[in-house]
Amino acid sequence: AAAGRRSAAVVQTAGGTKESGVKEAPLDLNPPRGTRDFFPDDMRLRNWLFDKWRRASELYGFEEFDAPVLESEDLYIRKAGEEVVGQLYCFADKGGRRVALRPELTPSLARMVLAKRGQLNMPIKWFAIPQCWRYERMTRGRRREHYQWNCDIWGVGEVTAEMELLSCIVRFFESVGIGSDDVGIKVNNRELLREVLHKNGVPDDRFAAVCVLIDKLEKVPLDHLRDDFRALGVEGSQLDSIAASVRADQTVDDVAQLVGEDSQAVKHLRDVFDMADAYGIADWLVFDPSVVRGLAYYTGVVFEGFDRAGELRAICGGGRYDTLLEMFGGEPIPAVGFGFGDAVVVELLKTKGLLPDFADTSVADAVVWPLAGGDETSTVQQAAGRVATRLRQSGLKTDVILENKKSKWVFKHAARVNAGVLVVIGADEVAGNEVTAKRLCDKEQQRVTLDGTHLEDLAAEWA
Numbered sequence: 416a417a418a419g420r421r422s423a424a425v426v427q428t429a430g431g432t433k434e435s436g437v438k439e440a441p442l443d444l445n446p447p448r449g450t451r452d453f454f455p456d457d458m459r460l461r462n463w464l465f466d467k468w469r470r471a472s473e474l475y476g477f478e479e480f481d482a483p484v485l486e487s488e489d490l491y492i493r494k495a496g497e498e499v500v501g502q503l504y505c506f507a508d509k510g511g512r513r514v515a516l517r518p519e520l521t522p523s524l525a526r527m528v529l530a531k532r533g534q535l536n537m538p539i540k541w542f543a544i545p546q547c548w549r550y551e552r553m554t555r556g557r558r559r560e561h562y563q564w565n566c567d568i569w570g571v572g573e574v575t576a577e578m579e580l581l582s583c584i585v586r587f588f589e590s591v592g593i594g595s596d597d598v599g600i601k602v603n604n605r606e607l608l609r610e611v612l613h614k615n616g617v618p619d620d621r622f623a624a625v626c627v628l629i630d631k632l633e634k635v636p637l638d639h640l641r642d643d644f645r646a647l648g649v650e651g652s653q654l655d656s657i658a659a660s661v662r663a664d665q666t667v668d669d670v671a672q673l674v675g676e677d678s679q680a681v682k683h684l685r686d687v688f689d690m691a692d693a694y695g696i697a698d699w700l701v702f703d704p705s706v707v708r709g710l711a712y713y714t715g716v717v718f719e720g721f722d723r724a725g726e727l728r729a730i731c732g733g734g735r736y737d738t739l740l741e742m743f744g745g746e747p748i749p750a751v752g753f754g755f756g757d758a759v760v761v762e763l764l765k766t767k768g769l770l771p772d773f774a775d776t777s778v779a780d781a782v783v784w785p786l787a788g789g790d791e792t793s794t795v796q797q798a799a800g801r802v803a804t805r806l807r808q809s810g811l812k813t814d815v816i817l818e819n820k821k822s823k824w825v826f827k828h829a830a831r832v833n834a835g836v837l838v839v840i841g842a843d844e845v846a847g848n849e850v851t852a853k854r855l856c857d858k859e860q861q862r863v864t865l866d867g868t869h870l871e872d873l874a875a876e877w878a
């Protein structure tokens with residue numbers, strides 16, 4: 416098709432292809448707006464991050480799962496005014512079905528649990544690293560996709576589930592060199608807000624939508640949201656009292672005075688902080704009654720990782736969502752989980768000088784170089800294929816020089832892929848059923864017979 420753009424455009428039609436002679440616009444070489452290409456250097460960092468996420472998950476006994484990136488739009492139709500729903504990347508497919516690129520993973524997980532209800536060993540401790548999507552007007556220049564590490568525990572109503580998740584997050588941070596002086600985790604309990612709403616006469620069916628608005632208070636002044644609160648029937652002194660209850664500068668004792676020490680919400684919060692020491696995460700946790708997170712379905716403890724320098728957006732977040740299955744017509748199962756995006760944490764690692772250095776990545780242990788170009792090209796290239804196959808079967812990452820290259824190029828390439836040994840095969844070597852192995856760190860070399868496993872042994876030693 417690119418060739419077609421240079422001469423005459425070749426277009427695919429129902430009856431095949433035809434020359435149209437019409438010059439098409441040059442192909443846009445950028446990825447679609449808001450998306451990223453991952454060239455090998457980018458992929459090395461992504462794989463490194465995902466590996467750290469996977470190791471933390473497996474350390475805590477989570478099992479990996481996944482679901483389609485494309486889901487029925489119905490999974491995300493919620494009326495609480497959430498940003499993630501307002502930015503749904505949705506469309507009608509060729510069958511006229513309303514579908515959406517998943518903006519988050521939890522609804523897919525809920526669908527899977529409901530589908531297998533009664534057949535799953537509970538509790539579920541599952542993790543995934545899905546690519547998630549949103550369709551945001553690019554005026555804000557933000558991404559439309561990110562990879563988000565998710566860990567979820569289903570079937571446990573106890574605070575122990577929250578502790579598993581919070582400490583799993585901390586272990587990840589520690590595994591990449593981030594400490595509790597760099598990052599904290601704000602912890603709150605939406606049940607507090609529910610109790611405050613009850614005290615202020617706000618009907619329970621307004622709870623989710625009020626939480627979504629309260630979440631916006633972090634970025635938007637209360638006066639800018641009064642109309643939205645009024646639309647929910649929350650206004651005047653009632654609103655001021657609710658806004659006062661979520662002020663960040665309060666302790667658990669302060670809110671206990673507000674809602675009563677016998678409050679379940681206060682008890683659950685105290686349990687989290689009381690257990691934090693046992694999990695080695697007390698230094699990381701900060702009570703913050705202003706944190707409610709932006710998802711409508713959270714019902715209990717919520718939490719949010721933040722950089723203590725206050726320069727970045729939330730690093731991760733999550734919470735308890737005990738009634739989500741009711742949204743899908745099922746009997747509720749207690750659940751708690753978090754999402755951890757791949758963007759902010761990389762910014763944090765950059766500012767802390769903690770990004771890994773991949774310069775020494777071993778792309779190949781050995782490079783096999785057939786001295787092609789003469790009458791013997793085919794012979795030496797076949798010999799190279801046999802030698803490379805033997806080395807690969809012995810477990811050595813092996814690259815082959817695929818065309819006639821000058822020595823300077825070959826040595827530069829071998830250095831770029833950080834190979835330890837160069838195996839040279841010319842007509843002489845073929846005739847003697849040998850190869851010449853060169854150790855690249857000091858240029859020591861040996862003629863090695865291809866009989867037996869001498870080559871594999873030496874290459875493994877020199878790789």
Ligand SMILES: OCc1cccc(Br)n1
Pocket residue numbers: 499518519547548549558559560561756
């Ligand atoms: O954090 C909300 C979100 C959802 C999907 C994609 C991106 Br980028 N961000």
